[in-house]
Amino acid sequence: MTRLLIRLLPGALVLAVSAAQPASAQSKDGENWEVTSQMQMAGMPAGMQMPQQPPRKVCRARNSDNPPVDGGDKCTMSDVRRSGNAVTWKMACERGSGTGEMTYIDKDNYKGTVTMSVSGQTMTVNMTGRRLPGDCDPGEQKRQIATQIATNQQRANDAMARQCQSAVDTMMPYMLRPETGLKCDPKYKADLCTKVQTPEGFATIAPRQPSQVATMPSGDLKEVGDFCGFNPTTVRMRLCKTAEDGESLGFLGSSCVGFAHTDGSPTAKPADTFGSTIIARECAGRTFSSPPAQKYREFCSVVARHNLMQQPATADAASTTTANAQPEEKKDDVATRGKKLLKDIFNR
Amino acid sequence: MVRRVLLWLAAIVAALPLHAARADPTVDLFPRAAAGYLVAINGKARWSRAPDSPRAPASLTKVLTALVLLEHDWQPLAEVTVSARAGHSPGARIGLRAGDRVYAAELLEAMLVASANDACLALAEGSAGSAKAFVARMNERAAALGMSASHFEDPCGFDQPKQVTTPNDLLRLTEAALALPVFEQAIAQARGEVHTLGGRKLSYATSNLLLGRLEGARGVKTGQTSNAGRCLIGLAKRGTTQVIVVLLDSPDRWWTAAVLIEEAFRAAQSG
Numbered sequence: 001m002t003r004l005l006i007r008l009l010p011g012a013l014v015l016a017v018s019a020a021q022p023a024s025a026q027s028k029d030g031e032n033w034e035v036t037s038q039m040q041m042a043g044m045p046a047g048m049q050m051p052q053q054p055p056r057k058v059c060r061a062r063n064s065d066n067p068p069v070d071g072g073d074k075c076t077m078s079d080v081r082r083s084g085n086a087v088t089w090k091m092a093c094e095r096g097s098g099t100g101e102m103t104y105i106d107k108d109n110y111k112g113t114v115t116m117s118v119s120g121q122t123m124t125v126n127m128t129g130r131r132l133p134g135d136c137d138p139g140e141q142k143r144q145i146a147t148q149i150a151t152n153q154q155r156a157n158d159a160m161a162r163q164c165q166s167a168v169d170t171m172m173p174y175m176l177r178p179e180t181g182l183k184c185d186p187k188y189k190a191d192l193c194t195k196v197q198t199p200e201g202f203a204t205i206a207p208r209q210p211s212q213v214a215t216m217p218s219g220d221l222k223e224v225g226d227f228c229g230f231n232p233t234t235v236r237m238r239l240c241k242t243a244e245d246g247e248s249l250g251f252l253g254s255s256c257v258g259f260a261h262t263d264g265s266p267t268a269k270p271a272d273t274f275g276s277t278i279i280a281r282e283c284a285g286r287t288f289s290s291p292p293a294q295k296y297r298e299f300c301s302v303v304a305r306h307n308l309m310q311q312p313a314t315a316d317a318a319s320t321t322t323a324n325a326q327p328e329e330k331k332d333d334v335a336t337r338g339k340k341l342l343k344d345i346f347n348r
Numbered sequence: 349m350v351r352r353v354l355l356w357l358a359a360i361v362a363a364l365p366l367h368a369a370r371a372d373p374t375v376d377l378f379p380r381a382a383a384g385y386l387v388a389i390n391g392k393a394r395w396s397r398a399p400d401s402p403r404a405p406a407s408l409t410k411v412l413t414a415l416v417l418l419e420h421d422w423q424p425l426a427e428v429t430v431s432a433r434a435g436h437s438p439g440a441r442i443g444l445r446a447g448d449r450v451y452a453a454e455l456l457e458a459m460l461v462a463s464a465n466d467a468c469l470a471l472a473e474g475s476a477g478s479a480k481a482f483v484a485r486m487n488e489r490a491a492a493l494g495m496s497a498s499h500f501e502d503p504c505g506f507d508q509p510k511q512v513t514t515p516n517d518l519l520r521l522t523e524a525a526l527a528l529p530v531f532e533q534a535i536a537q538a539r540g541e542v543h544t545l546g547g548r549k550l551s552y553a554t555s556n557l558l559l560g561r562l563e564g565a566r567g568v569k570t571g572q573t574s575n576a577g578r579c580l581i582g583l584a585k586r587g588t589t590q591v592i593v594v595l596l597d598s599p600d601r602w603w604t605a606a607v608l609i610e611e612a613f614r615a616a617q618s619g
Contacts, residue, residue, distance in 0.1 A: 289561070305610075327576075
């Protein structure tokens with residue numbers, strides 16, 4: 001809390017001396033003051049004090065009764081009273097309130113004190129002010145602050161847009177949910193939901209595994225489907241049918257092999273799977289020494305890989321024993337067994 | 349904010365590709381690859397099935413035969429006389445006849461490249477005096493290598509009741525053999541010739557279909573018997589990555605080996 005007060009107060013004492021001036025006005029009817037402040041806090045050990053703040057320039061309207069002190073845009077003054085050389089006021093800031101008093105030593109110098117209460121802690125800021133030669137524009141500071149606020153807001157908006165776009169690029173809908181604190185434009189959700197229903201998008205999210213922790217997002221098919229309001233199986237069937245018809249072998253291999261024509265469910269039956277016609281025509285029956293046509297080679301490898309990853313029908317495929325069988329029987333498997341082997345692989 | 353970032357990171361980790369999440373060497377990622385298999389990337393087992401279950405090794409035995417030969421007073425230009433038994437070896441053979449005299453180096457290549465049983469037995473008998481004596485050396489060497497689940501009864505891999513090994517033991521054996529330049533050079537040959545000192549020329553081709561068909565394939569050894577099924581130790585190198593695949597009783601060893609090797613290089617690339 002002490003650190004918060006230290007940060008808040010010296011800067012917060014940039015009082016809105018020029019509050020009466022319209023922010024857009026451009027005039028030189030202000031006078032420059034250099035304000036030096038030093039904060040003291042209740043409870044600090046004797047002899048210790050906070051470091052003196054660097055002098056700050058304050059532009060006050062020439063005919064204003066407001067004291068030329070530095071209060072920033074987070075504080076407003078009220079009940080300003082002047083009696084002779086003394087001025088008192090009340091002050092309300094974002095995180096606290098207090099009072100101020102000052103005395104003009106002469107027309108170009110003053111001394112004053114602001115006492116603030118912030119979250120139950122009291123602090124005092126001692127100030128001295130010195131008028132500087134020259135004129136200034138009392139609205140300029142206000143305009144600078146307004147510009148800064150607008151710039152900061154734009155930066156925040158840009159950062160948020162980048163986060164939202166990142167959710168689309170990575171196809172992770174979690175970041176678009178309101179509970180993340182991001183307020184993404186609905187167009188990002190529309191973009192993401194369109195993207196995941198393309199072959200490229202679908203192929204990216206299809207291998208994602210659901211998170212082991214229920215509340216943990218994983219961007220898997222079900223999560224994305226729920227978010228976008230589509231049935232992943234329906235989308236898979238539509239995309240796979242198109243891929244099959246157009247022989248889009250990349251997508252067919254990555255996202256369709258092993259899923260049934262009829263209902264899109266996983267299947268171990270080769271005849272039921274998407275791509276089965278191509279597999280039967282281009283992959284099955286090929287020996288390793290007589291490989292599939294170049295165009296189908298990668299696809300057939302994907303199919304072979306898929307088949308190797310299925311659980312075998314029996315736990316152990318060990319061969320039966322024949323005493324004194326001969327190593328490397330003649331004709332190995334190329335000529336006489338090749339067809340059967342590949343048939344086994346692809347038709348298992 | 350920190351919680352949001354952690355959730356985001358966790359979500360990305362959860363979405364990593366399947367093979368990246370399955371780096372446990374005990375994982376059987378390819379249940380249909382073989383009754384027993386092992387894939388090692390740069391010497392480290394990555395995927396396996398029954399890696400310590402003993403099975404008949406068939407001609408994969410000849411890797412140990414070669415290792416014992418090469419480590420035991422190897423004389424490449426020693427003249428080996430083919431015995432009647434060797435000359436009548438069944439199975440894969442290059443056509444040696446009893447009484448043929450051949451240089452040991454040529455027999456070694458024929459044994460490793462074409463899995464020639466006649467060359468194998470001639471070498472074993474020529475080196476130790478008898479197949480039995482040679483097998484004793486093989487078991488000694490296997491024990492020294494730590495192939496604790498292996499036992500050999502035939503120098504060339506013919507099925508014998510107690511002739512067994514495991515994928516893990518074969519990986520160990522292969523790595524030891526690959527340390528010998530003569531072995532590494534021989535297994536990579538696609539074809540060769542044996543010239544008997546009597547003037548006959550016997551040509552042979554490799555039994556390894558991966559050679560010349562799969563990028564980076566460097567051979568090693570094939571094997572097949574009724575007991576063992578189709579077996580293979582496959583080696584492939586691409587850049588600094590070396591993949592060794594051991595398959596014991598694999599229904600389709602060539603496609604399987606090709607898929608496993610490609611998958612292993614992919615896994616190595618993705619870390």
